[in-house]
Amino acid sequence: MLTYDMNTRGKMPRYQFLYQCIRNDILQGVIRSDEKLPSKRALARHLHLSVVTVENAYHLLEIEGYIYAKERSGYFAERLQHRPAPPPPRPQYVKEPEEREFFADFSSNKVEHSLFPNSVLTKLFREVLSAQDQNMLKTVPYNGTAALRYAIANYLINYRGMQVDPGQVIIGCGTEYLYGRLLECFAHGGVLGLEDPGNHKFAKIAERIHLPVRYLPLDKDGVSIRALRDSDVSVLHLSPANIFPTGRLIPIKRRLEILNWLYENEDRYLIEDDFDCEFNTYGTSTQSIYSSDYQDRTIYLNSFSKSMLPSLRVAYMILPRTLLKRYRDEISFYSCTVSSLQQTVLAHFIERGHFERHLSHVNNVLKARKTALLREVRHAGLHHLGTIRIPLAGTAIFLENLTLPASAEIAKRNAEQLDVRLAFVADYMQCPTEEAKKTLILNYASVSQERFPEALRRVRTAITYPRLPMP
Amino acid sequence: MLTYDMNTRGKMPRYQFLYQCIRNDILQGVIRSDEKLPSKRALARHLHLSVVTVENAYHLLEIEGYIYAKERSGYFAERLQHRPAPPPPRPQYVKEPEEREFFADFSSNKVEHSLFPNSVLTKLFREVLSAQDQNMLKTVPYNGTAALRYAIANYLINYRGMQVDPGQVIIGCGTEYLYGRLLECFAHGGVLGLEDPGNHKFAKIAERIHLPVRYLPLDKDGVSIRALRDSDVSVLHLSPANIFPTGRLIPIKRRLEILNWLYENEDRYLIEDDFDCEFNTYGTSTQSIYSSDYQDRTIYLNSFSKSMLPSLRVAYMILPRTLLKRYRDEISFYSCTVSSLQQTVLAHFIERGHFERHLSHVNNVLKARKTALLREVRHAGLHHLGTIRIPLAGTAIFLENLTLPASAEIAKRNAEQLDVRLAFVADYMQCPTEEAKKTLILNYASVSQERFPEALRRVRTAITYPRLPMP
Numbered sequence: 001m002l003t004y005d006m007n008t009r010g011k012m013p014r015y016q017f018l019y020q021c022i023r024n025d026i027l028q029g030v031i032r033s034d035e036k037l038p039s040k041r042a043l044a045r046h047l048h049l050s051v052v053t054v055e056n057a058y059h060l061l062e063i064e065g066y067i068y069a070k071e072r073s074g075y076f077a078e079r080l081q082h083r084p085a086p087p088p089p090r091p092q093y094v095k096e097p098e099e100r101e102f103f104a105d106f107s108s109n110k111v112e113h114s115l116f117p118n119s120v121l122t123k124l125f126r127e128v129l130s131a132q133d134q135n136m137l138k139t140v141p142y143n144g145t146a147a148l149r150y151a152i153a154n155y156l157i158n159y160r161g162m163q164v165d166p167g168q169v170i171i172g173c174g175t176e177y178l179y180g181r182l183l184e185c186f187a188h189g190g191v192l193g194l195e196d197p198g199n200h201k202f203a204k205i206a207e208r209i210h211l212p213v214r215y216l217p218l219d220k221d222g223v224s225i226r227a228l229r230d231s232d233v234s235v236l237h238l239s240p241a242n243i244f245p246t247g248r249l250i251p252i253k254r255r256l257e258i259l260n261w262l263y264e265n266e267d268r269y270l271i272e273d274d275f276d277c278e279f280n281t282y283g284t285s286t287q288s289i290y291s292s293d294y295q296d297r298t299i300y301l302n303s304f305s306k307s308m309l310p311s312l313r314v315a316y317m318i319l320p321r322t323l324l325k326r327y328r329d330e331i332s333f334y335s336c337t338v339s340s341l342q343q344t345v346l347a348h349f350i351e352r353g354h355f356e357r358h359l360s361h362v363n364n365v366l367k368a369r370k371t372a373l374l375r376e377v378r379h380a381g382l383h384h385l386g387t388i389r390i391p392l393a394g395t396a397i398f399l400e401n402l403t404l405p406a407s408a409e410i411a412k413r414n415a416e417q418l419d420v421r422l423a424f425v426a427d428y429m430q431c432p433t434e435e436a437k438k439t440l441i442l443n444y445a446s447v448s449q450e451r452f453p454e455a456l457r458r459v460r461t462a463i464t465y466p467r468l469p470m471p
Numbered sequence: 472m473l474t475y476d477m478n479t480r481g482k483m484p485r486y487q488f489l490y491q492c493i494r495n496d497i498l499q500g501v502i503r504s505d506e507k508l509p510s511k512r513a514l515a516r517h518l519h520l521s522v523v524t525v526e527n528a529y530h531l532l533e534i535e536g537y538i539y540a541k542e543r544s545g546y547f548a549e550r551l552q553h554r555p556a557p558p559p560p561r562p563q564y565v566k567e568p569e570e571r572e573f574f575a576d577f578s579s580n581k582v583e584h585s586l587f588p589n590s591v592l593t594k595l596f597r598e599v600l601s602a603q604d605q606n607m608l609k610t611v612p613y614n615g616t617a618a619l620r621y622a623i624a625n626y627l628i629n630y631r632g633m634q635v636d637p638g639q640v641i642i643g644c645g646t647e648y649l650y651g652r653l654l655e656c657f658a659h660g661g662v663l664g665l666e667d668p669g670n671h672k673f674a675k676i677a678e679r680i681h682l683p684v685r686y687l688p689l690d691k692d693g694v695s696i697r698a699l700r701d702s703d704v705s706v707l708h709l710s711p712a713n714i715f716p717t718g719r720l721i722p723i724k725r726r727l728e729i730l731n732w733l734y735e736n737e738d739r740y741l742i743e744d745d746f747d748c749e750f751n752t753y754g755t756s757t758q759s760i761y762s763s764d765y766q767d768r769t770i771y772l773n774s775f776s777k778s779m780l781p782s783l784r785v786a787y788m789i790l791p792r793t794l795l796k797r798y799r800d801e802i803s804f805y806s807c808t809v810s811s812l813q814q815t816v817l818a819h820f821i822e823r824g825h826f827e828r829h830l831s832h833v834n835n836v837l838k839a840r841k842t843a844l845l846r847e848v849r850h851a852g853l854h855h856l857g858t859i860r861i862p863l864a865g866t867a868i869f870l871e872n873l874t875l876p877a878s879a880e881i882a883k884r885n886a887e888q889l890d891v892r893l894a895f896v897a898d899y900m901q902c903p904t905e906e907a908k909k910t911l912i913l914n915y916a917s918v919s920q921e922r923f924p925e926a927l928r929r930v931r932t933a934i935t936y937p938r939l940p941m942p
Contacts, residue, residue: 011629020632023758027723063863064757065692065722081727099612113608122600125812129593137584139781141570161491173644173784173808184679204804208655210681221536251536252498256552286535287494310610311811313644333675337644337808340782341596392534 001038001046002031014049015056022057026066026077033079037067102416104455107423108446109245109276109306109395115362116309120354124345136344140336144171144316147347152316155350160277162291162300168318170327173337175275175303175315180205181331182271182299182317186235187211190267193233195223197428197436199244199273202237215430218243222250225257234265239273240289242280245428245441246398247391255289262297269323270298278307278359279366279445280393296320304346306445307359314338314346366395366445373397373444373452380456385463386440396443398425400435405466408437415462417470420455422462472509472517473502485520486527493528497537497548504550508538573887575926578894579917580716580747580777580866586833587780591825595816607815611807615642615787618818623787626821631748633762633771639789641798644808646746646774646786651676652802653742653770653788657706658682661738664704666694668899668907670715670744673708686901689714693721696728705736710744711760713751716899716912717869718862726760733768740794741769749778749830750837750916751864767791775817777916778830785809785817837866837916844868844915844923851927856934857911867914869896871906876937879908886933888941891926893933 002022009017025031038046040054047054058075061067067075128136143149149169156162172178183192183206192206196215203213216227216236222243228236236258240250250258262268272289280286290300303315319327349355374390374397377383386402404411408424415422425439426432440463447455461468473493480488496502509517511525518525529546532538538546599607614620620640627633643649654663654677663677667686674684687698687707693714699707707729711721721729733739743760751757761771774786790798820826845861845868848854857873875882879895886893896910897903911934918926932939 060757063720065724078722078724080724081731099610110610113605116608118603118608122603125600126597129596132589132593134584137587137589137780137782139570139581140784173648174806176805177644177648177808187679201804208658208680249534251549253536253549253551260552286531309608310806311608313611313806313808313810333672334647335645335781335784337648337784339784339810339813342810342813 002043004047006047006049015053015060018047018049018053018057019060022061023064023066026061026080031077033077035077036073037075037077039074102421103419104447104451104458105421106442106444106447106455106459107421107427109443110310111306111362111366111395111445112448113309114448115365117354117358117361120358121345121349124348124354125341128341128344128348133344136340138340140338140340140343142332142334142336144169144336144338145340145343145347148343148350151347151350155355156300156318159356160288160291162288162318164300164318168321168324170317170319171336171338171343172315172317173313174305175273175301176201176205177337178301178315178317179271180208181334182301182327183211183235184209184331185323185326186269190234191232193223193228193231193236195238195243196430197245197425198237198239200428200430203430217431218246220248221254222248223254223258225254225261228258228261234267235269235271236262237271237273238289239275241274241286242276242391242393244273244275245394245396245423245425245443247394247396249286249393250289255292259289259293262293263295268297269320272298272300274300274302276306276394277302279363279395290318293320296322299323307355307362308346308349312342312346314342369444369449370395370397372449373442376452376456377442379453380460382456382460385460386438394443395445396441399440399442400438402438402440402463404438404463408440410467411440411463414465414468415459417468418458418462420458420462422459473514475518477518477520486524486531489518489520489524489528490531493532494535494537497532497551502548504548506548507544508546508548510545573892574890575918575922575929576892577913577915577918577926577930578892578898580914581781582777582833582837582866582916583919584780585919586836588825588829588832591829592816592820595819595825596812599812599815599819604815607811609811611809611811611814613803613805613807615640615807615809616811616814616818619814619821622818622821626826627771627789630827631759631762633759633789635771635789639792639795641788641790642807642809642814643786643788644784645776646744646772647672647676648808649772649786649788650742651679652805653772653798654682654706655680655802656794656797657740661705662703664694664699664702664707666709666714667901668716668896669708669710671899671901674901688902689717691719692725693719694725694729696725696732699729699732705738706740706742707733708742708744709760710746712745712757713747713862713864715744715746716865716867716894716896716914718865718867720757720864721760726763730760730764733764734766739768740791743769743771745771745773747777747865748773750834750866761789764791767793770794778826778833779817779820783813783817785813840915840920841866841868843920844913844927847923847927848913850924851931853927853931856931857909865914866916867912870911870913871909873909873911873934875909875934879911881938882911882934885936885939886930888939889929889933891929891933893930 004021040051044051044054065078067077069075148171149166152169153164153166156164179202187209191212193214193216194203196217206213214231214233216223262270274288290298297320300318304312382399386399389398389400408426412422423441424437426436429436475492511522515522515525536549538548540546619642620637623640624635624637627635650673658680662683664685664687665674667688677684685702685704687694733741745759761769768791771789775783853870857870860869860871879897883893894912895908897907900907
């Protein structure tokens, strides 16, 4: 008769423990193929269990095909390939490499999160949750909730002077995500053009769907028109208000040349990545290319990762009318990726003016910080080592034409030893130029002001020593 | 002298309005290339503005490249290609087709959201928000927050008897999303095998990254081993505890055959989609294939869309140790797609036992509903039209071998006219069989009990009339 020690079952229900014991015995051949199992009643008596417990265990074994019933003769073990039980693997924690936190990270474009109006957002979450709106429980439409799409459209109309209809807005869980979906629209025969330097993540995303990528060099006014015309690019990615990572902007002359290129072929599209447009020292009023494009061929892309918080995971894009149908037909089978709760809260945050107030506050802080940074750069004598360039857009200043005793790589390694992270423009290039290897980026978005004196002393050490001894 | 009516500027700041007026005049050639602009002082006097306002407008025009300064002679219009101003497009609402709500949707697998413990979740949100945890503001690791990964691992260990390490868990904004990322791991040389019938969305996702797809027919025990062996499939998708949409389960004999196939080649992997495992009438204790796979070649996939709410947008997968490094190397550059707030709340919800209580409540409701449905099916005489099959898994019953006066398509169209949505098994097949065209699915997850009598009367009409007259 089958004998199991029911006391070793821990918190497991009796029927499940019994089921497991018999299952393992069948799998290991302890109970042989076609062997008859004891009757429910007999086994219950033998193991001091209720008949219902054995019944439940047998039922489960039958459902899963370990045993079969023959009318009026009881249960039998299935004919299975027996196998020795493998030793149960020990649960062993798989260690993730931890994200290192630096004393000062001048490579990061993330705004320090202490500037985030957490209490306002908390209040809005509470309010939305209290309302117990049944709509919040419903499935979100593929393009996002109407409330958030209206809020974003209104924001862009009022603060960016853009003509946007809420039906053109697509909400997603981050720029990368939306970018991937958008590129799927161009996967058949399209060729993506990226600025070099630029954000290389986009190239990786394009490669996944086999969309060819061309890197286009920049001159001082942005993407080179000659290189663009010499290429087979059909979809051009631009960040015209803040060329990544140099902080330059594309002047109107070049923009008009780009629009001319765009209109020459109706398969051509622009992707306008306006990722940092909220942060600049000339106000929030520069015109988007989207607004100048009267043939409706520009996709406008932006996110709340920097303007709000990276941990929120909300971004949006504005599709031109010419692309809406294609997107709906080909891509809308993907469900929306942001929870309705989060979308509702964000819609309130924007509509009640909190977003604008927050941006204005952050811009004031960043402006003061920039002034402080420039002062400390001079105080640390960095201006003797290269030329300071202060772009109008974004949250970085640049040290150009640096005379480095060793390479940019060694300067960065030196800095890491001093708990500071640095980046050069060359780090964002597919084909790095000599000039870019000598251009240091000092992004002050995530470094708090009181750390500047010490941080810049360390930067100085890092870029003037040939190579620091290993600690 | 430039003359603009400043009263028409609405709420726009003066400098911005002036900037726009001049910008448009330059673009349209009203101000010609290289034409000199009035001095700031003169224009300010002429328009009754402060000099600072004109200064700001000129500054912006200069930054954007509409005008250039010559030392000691003032500002001049850039040489631009002039173009007639296009008529401003009228903002016109792009209408989205609305999701139709039916009196009864027997095709939907979504659990009615009135069953969701909204108040518990609200309380948890409040608690987490009140704690003002700074960690919540930080960037989420690519695989999700540690708290949620631990909670899910513990849940699977305790309730599914699975050996899971939190380091194996990957959090994402839905099954589709995770599926897409996962398939990228197999994009080089892999071939995806899907059950037919099955969830065809997965085929679409695979196509996007050019991963070939093969449809494998099923017999009564699940995927046909012969078809599997005759194919070049390397990655096999299964829902062994609840074959979609038939609700059958794969018995142990077939599972062992599948594992044998798996172990014959070390490039082979299984994707176990356990999408509905929480809902069945035999308890929550059936073994996952993941647990039987001692060679660590199974990816376990599940979501909270049905077990909690579709609008939450959280799913997870458990990667086998053999795949972890590849995933980390190739896919971890994508940011995590679920907000840290949501992950923290969900972690609490699971850890404090709310998830388990919720599932148990829903299962009780669904069990009662199933009984009621069967009663009403008989009451409506549907059992005379076909054979009732009641699977153990999932939330549907089936009417097999239906005698339809016309086609399944017409039965569905009839139903829609009566505000009821129906689906047949054939709707989920790449190669529909005659049998599948005669198998009606009655999924009761989203239809509330009090509607059963009326809903089933309409179903009867829909499937017995040749074709209802259009309304």
